[in-house]
Amino acid sequence: MNINKKQIKFISAVTGLAVLTAATSFAALPEQAAAKWLNSTRTMSEVEGQLLQTGSATALFDEAVDSRIPLQTQEGKMLQIPIKQGVVDDKPAVVLKDTAIQAGIIKTIIVSSPNKVDVGPGVAYLDYAKVIKWQQNVDAGYERWRLDPLQVAHKEGKNYGFTDKDTFTIVKRLAQSELSRHGEIHVKVTHNGKDYTMILVKPFGGGDAIWTTYKVVGQYRPAPPAQTTGKTLFSTDKYADWSWHKERYLKDMAFATVVDYNSQLNQDKRIPENVLSKVKDIDYNKKVVLFAYLGTAPSGGYGVGIEKVVMNGNKMTVTVHTKSPRAGSAVTLAITQPSDYVVLDKTIFDIWGGVDITFVDQNGKVLSKNKLTISHR
Structure with a gap:
């Protein structure tokens, strides 16, 4: 039997991951393919071992360095078979298991690559031949x-x-x-x-x-944003063209209702002093500040702006609009700390039971909640 005419079948142990099952002879493996080597012991019948020895096994891998893999027969005899593990892409992304050599056909080739992605149980109906290629391109x-x-x-x-x-x-x-x-x-x-x-x-x-x-x-029908009715206390459309393109917000993002600058600075360390100092000179005997801090941004192109404040009964909704740079866009490399604030009359919050204040983004996602109760002494 001339096994260089046999097919290689890549059969994954992962559910739904049957990839590269088209006929691919050893000789057809591209020269640029990555060659991974693995010394392992596999149990097989002596007949199967003899099949592998039949013909010129080393000729199957022109210009390739042979790796001697000891194959243990069921009778306990050791056979030294030259074999190459071929991978049809430069950077294999998956780890396949359970090599089975039957009648000279390698049904599954182990592709081991450290620190590569972990294949899950498989997402049904995905074209994994394409998906794996995309992952390999990203890895490269x-x-x-x-x-x-x-x-x-x-x-x-x-x-x-x-x-x-x-x-x-x-x-x-x-x-x-x-x-x-x-x-x-x-x-x-x-x-x-x-x-x-x-x-x-x-x-x-x-x-x-x-x-x-x-x-x-x-069609998608989103839940209505929190609190869209009531009396509008503040509104602007200058942030309407902003868009957030990142997967998540900055980890030190913070919001505050400031009724006293020094107390806010001393008791709440989430907003840096150099950022909060924008509202240092407000007359807090008469005013309250709604403050939005996006966090520490790694570059320019980030922003946060308060675009609407709506009051309905004792509930206040503060809508902020965020932006981040698109991938590949030109931005300054300096670290930035975007923030914005709105100043309101303190009498607005002088309601029995206090005011529930909710900060939401442009998509209605709740970012922060707090309650402000004006104390009369």
Whole structure:
């Protein structure tokens, strides 16, 4: 038997991950393919071992350095078989298991690569041949946009008829779900006046694992933002064109209702003094300050602005608008600390039982809640 005419089948132990099953002879492995080597012991019949020895095994791998793999027969005899482990991409992303050599056919080739992504149980109906290739490209430093869910939605959304003129907004994040144990994100897309939802999944685990589209459903009907009725105390449209393009907000983001500058500075360390000093000279006997701090940004291009304050009974909703730079956009490299504030009359908060204050972003996501009660002494 001349085993260089046999097929190699890559069969994953992962559910739903049957990839690269097309006929691929040893000789057909591309010269540029990465060659990984593994010394291991496998149990096989002596007949199967003899099949491997039949013919010129070393000739199967022209220009390749042989690796002697000891194969233990069922009778306890050791056979030294030269064999090459071939990987059809420069940077394999998955770890396959359970090599079985039967009748001279290698059914599964172990692809071991340290610090690579962890293959989950598999997201049903994904084309894993493509998904693995995309992950390998990212590992090699290409197509890094696949790590950003919003960029993935923009680019892959074109396959569903969406355009760059549409609005893309992340409305739900799940660290794991029944659909994908490594993560699921819902992106609302407003197209021609209608809302749709792109469901993105992480097919693999790990910090540099890609996102891809699972499906698109429509129309999306979001829950109404917190407190949209009532009396408008403040409003501006100068932040209307802002968009947030990052996966999450900055970790030291903070909001405050300031009734006394010194007390705020001494008792609440979330907002740095150099940032809070903007409201140092306010007359707090008559005024209250609503303060929004985006956090410590790694570059320019970030911003936060208070665009609306609405009062309804004893409930106040402060809507802030955020922005972040798109990937690849030109920004200053200096660290920034964006913030904004609105000054209101103190009498507004002089309500029996106090005022419940909620800060939300432009998508209605609750960012902070607090209660202010004016004390009369």
